[in-house]
Amino acid sequence: MAGKPVLHYFDGRGRMEPVRWLLAAAGVEFEEKFLKTRDDLGRLRNDGSLVFQQVPMVEIDGMKLVQTRAILNYIASKYNLYGKDMKERALIDMYAEGIADLDEIVLHQPYVPREEKEANLAKIKDKARNRYFPAYEKVLKSHGQDYLVGNRLSRADVYLVELLYHVEELDPSVLANFPLLKALRTRVSNLPTVKKFLQPGSQRKPYEDEKRVESVMKIFS
Amino acid sequence: MSGKPVLHYFNARGRMECIRWLLAAAGVEFEEKIIERPEDLEKLKKDGKLMFEQVPMVEIDGMTLVQTRAILNYIATKYDLSGKDMKERALIDMYAEGIADLNEMIVQLVITPPDQKEAKISLIKDRTKNRYLPAFEKVLKSHGQDYLVGNRLSRVDIHLLELLLYVEEIDSSLLAPFPLVKALKSRLSSLPNVKKFLQPGSQRKPPTDEKALEEARKVFKF
Numbered sequence: 001m002a003g004k005p006v007l008h009y010f011d012g013r014g015r016m017e018p019v020r021w022l023l024a025a026a027g028v029e030f031e032e033k034f035l036k037t038r039d040d041l042g043r044l045r046n047d048g049s050l051v052f053q054q055v056p057m058v059e060i061d062g063m064k065l066v067q068t069r070a071i072l073n074y075i076a077s078k079y080n081l082y083g084k085d086m087k088e089r090a091l092i093d094m095y096a097e098g099i100a101d102l103d104e105i106v107l108h109q110p111y112v113p114r115e116e117k118e119a120n121l122a123k124i125k126d127k128a129r130n131r132y133f134p135a136y137e138k139v140l141k142s143h144g145q146d147y148l149v150g151n152r153l154s155r156a157d158v159y160l161v162e163l164l165y166h167v168e169e170l171d172p173s174v175l176a177n178f179p180l181l182k183a184l185r186t187r188v189s190n191l192p193t194v195k196k197f198l199q200p201g202s203q204r205k206p207y208e209d210e211k212r213v214e215s216v217m218k219i220f221s
Numbered sequence: 222m223s224g225k226p227v228l229h230y231f232n233a234r235g236r237m238e239c240i241r242w243l244l245a246a247a248g249v250e251f252e253e254k255i256i257e258r259p260e261d262l263e264k265l266k267k268d269g270k271l272m273f274e275q276v277p278m279v280e281i282d283g284m285t286l287v288q289t290r291a292i293l294n295y296i297a298t299k300y301d302l303s304g305k306d307m308k309e310r311a312l313i314d315m316y317a318e319g320i321a322d323l324n325e326m327i328v329q330l331v332i333t334p335p336d337q338k339e340a341k342i343s344l345i346k347d348r349t350k351n352r353y354l355p356a357f358e359k360v361l362k363s364h365g366q367d368y369l370v371g372n373r374l375s376r377v378d379i380h381l382l383e384l385l386l387y388v389e390e391i392d393s394s395l396l397a398p399f400p401l402v403k404a405l406k407s408r409l410s411s412l413p414n415v416k417k418f419l420q421p422g423s424q425r426k427p428p429t430d431e432k433a434l435e436e437a438r439k440v441f442k443f
Contacts, residue, residue, distance in 0.1 A: 051356050052319045063311060069290070070314035077307050086298050090284060093291035098273050135272050 005030040005060040005075075008044060010216050013166075013205045014107060015068050016056045018159055020204065022072055024197035025158045025188075026079035032203065038219055069100075076155040088150045095136070095148055095156040099163050102132045106166050110208035111217075125171045133178050136160060140180035146187055153191070161188045169207055226251045226281040226296075229265060231440060233433050234426045235328065236289050237277040239383060241425065243293060245418035246379045247300035253424065259440050290321075297376040309371045316360070316369055316377045320384050323353050327387050331429045332443070346395060349388050354399045357381060361401035367408060374412070382409045390428060 005023060009016040011034040023030045035041050035055065045053050049064050057066045061078075065071045076082040076092075083089045105124050112120045136148070145151045148160065164185050167174050175182050188194055197204055208216070226244065230237040232255045244251050256262050256276065265271050270285050271278055278287045282299075286292050297303040304310040326345050333341050357369070366372045369381065385406050388395050396403050409415055418425055429437075437443075 051315060052322070052352055061308070063308065065311055065315055067315045067318035069318050070311055073314050074307060074311040077310070086295060087282070087284065089298070090286055090291055090295040093294050094272060094286055094288045097288035097290050101273070131273055 004028075005058055007032045008035065008049075008057040008059070009055050010035045010219055011205070012208045012212050012216055014056075014208075014216070017107075017205055018103070018162060019056060019058060019068065019071050019075070021158055021162045021197070022075050022081070022155055024203070025153075025191070025194050026075065026081060027193040028075075028079065030203070035219055036215075038221075041219055072096075072155065081153065081155045081158070083150055083154055088154075091149045092154050092156045095139070096159055098132055098135060099156070099159045102127055102167075103159075103163055106163065106170070109170065110213050121170060124167065125174065128167045128171065128174055129177075133174070133181060137178045137180050140184060147184070153188070157184065157188055158194075161185050161194075166207075225249075226279055228253045229256060229270075229278040229280070230276050231256045231437050232426070233429045233437060235277075235331075235429070235437075238426055239324070239380060240277060240279065240289065240292055240296070242379055242383045242418070243296050243302070243376055245424070246374075246412070246414050247296065247302060248414045249296075249300065251424070256440055257436070259442070262440055293317075293376065302374065302376040302379070304371055304375055309375075312370045313375050313377045316357070317380050319353060319356060320377070320380045323348055324380075324384055324387070327384075327391070331434060342391065346392060349395050350398070354388075354395070354402055358399045358402050361405060368405070374409075378405065378409055379415075382406055382415070 005028065007016060007019065007030055009032070011032075020030070035044070041055070044050050044055070044057065050057055051064075051066050054066060056068055056071060057064055058071045059065075060071075060074065063074075065074060073082075083092050102124070105120065105127065109117065109120055109124065139148055143151075147153055148156045160181075161184065164175065164181060175185075189198060196202060226249065228237060228240065228251055230253070241251070256265070262276075265276070265278065266274050272285075272287050275287060277289055277292065278285060279292045280286075281292075281295065284295075286295065294303070304313050323345070326341070326348065330338065330341055330345070360369055364372075368374055369377050381402075382405075385396060385402065396406070410419060417423060
């Protein structure tokens with residue numbers, strides 16, 4: 001046993017990608033066991049590894065954790081990316097939850113039926129440009145610090161930067177009016193652990209193409 | 222200023238009810254500012270109190286917090302309902318998120334168009350009896366303790382109690398095959414703070430009827 005966390009999911013972004021980002025940013029090496037077939041999922045369900053029969057699931061420190069937020073909360077606490085006290089944590093949670101709301105629409109884009117893709121994309125662009133990115137730009141402007149909370153890196157920065165990249169893939173000019181967000185992204189991207197994760201060959205996953213979507217649908221149908 | 226938390230929402234369960242439950246279970250008195258007209262919501266937005274232009278919003282300890290989970294996490298931590306360490310918290314979070322998933326389906330039922338309601342109810346019943354209640358029965362069986370995590374009351378017991386009451390409103394027979402879950406429900410309902418909250422006249426909200434839904438639609442334009 002390596003002692004490294006083991007991530008159980010399909011070979012794609014989905015709901016596991018923020019977990020990969022956070023572990024990577026924290027400099028934690030992790031292994032991945034990819035579900036390729038319906039049987040792989042069935043096996044995990046049958047051996048009682050999935051409390052609610054669902055993935056993501058992460059084996060970490062003797063636990064088999066499911067539910068993305070439970071996993072992220074644990075990693076953030078363990079690696080000191082969750083603020084210094086209750087009040088900082090409240091801000092981090094508030095910011096992370098806003099990002100999660102936007103991410104929920106973004107992560108579905110590859111999986112949305114073809115005839116609904118345009119409408120979903122329009123929704124992403126609208127929410128990013130008019131609700132979420134202005135809110136985070138305002139936070140950074142309000143204190144002028146390098147990170148969202150407490151003047152140091154937290155999970156909220158890592159999650160936001162991940163989303164900035166993902167939304168930009170779908171809407172290339174989205175960051176044009178958000179200079180502080182751009183600066184945050186550059187700053188976080190230059191941290192050694194994040195820089196490494198951004199290189200080709202890392203465990204970061206690409207945008208799910210049609211072939212990937214098709215094989216994922218088969219696992220979960 | 223009373224120092225009490227102030228809850229901003231409309232007069233219904235929605236996404237604020239779990240917060241009311243947790244505060245009540247923790248014995249914390251709270252005030253509510255009910256959003257009745259579109260202007261009330263607009264004012265909150267204009268005053269910059271809603272980070273993402275949304276409610277629930279809770280004023281607590283000098284902060285203006287939005288996002289249900291951020292609010293619940295803060296309350297749970299402050300009132301020691303979040304486990305004794307990181308690992309207990311991981312279990313609490315895991316179980317609470319499962320509850321939130323099923324609760325989300327129930328919350329959405331209120332705004333589901335009539336022609337889709339039956340299918341949704343069917344799915345809720347299926348998930349309740351085949352996925353979620355078995356999971357919690359298994360947890361309780363595995364350690365034989367009186368609470369879900371750490372042998373003492375935590376936020377997740379309260380979230381589960383709330384959920385069980387909603388499940389019963391949909392179909393009271395759904396709990397029948399789960400004796401340990403039923404026993405937990407009885408135990409929790411007898412705790413003084415919970416018992417008080419379950420009485421008529423408390424700040425607990427009734428099921429959202431058509432009239433309340435119409436009022437909410439006017440304000441929130443959905």
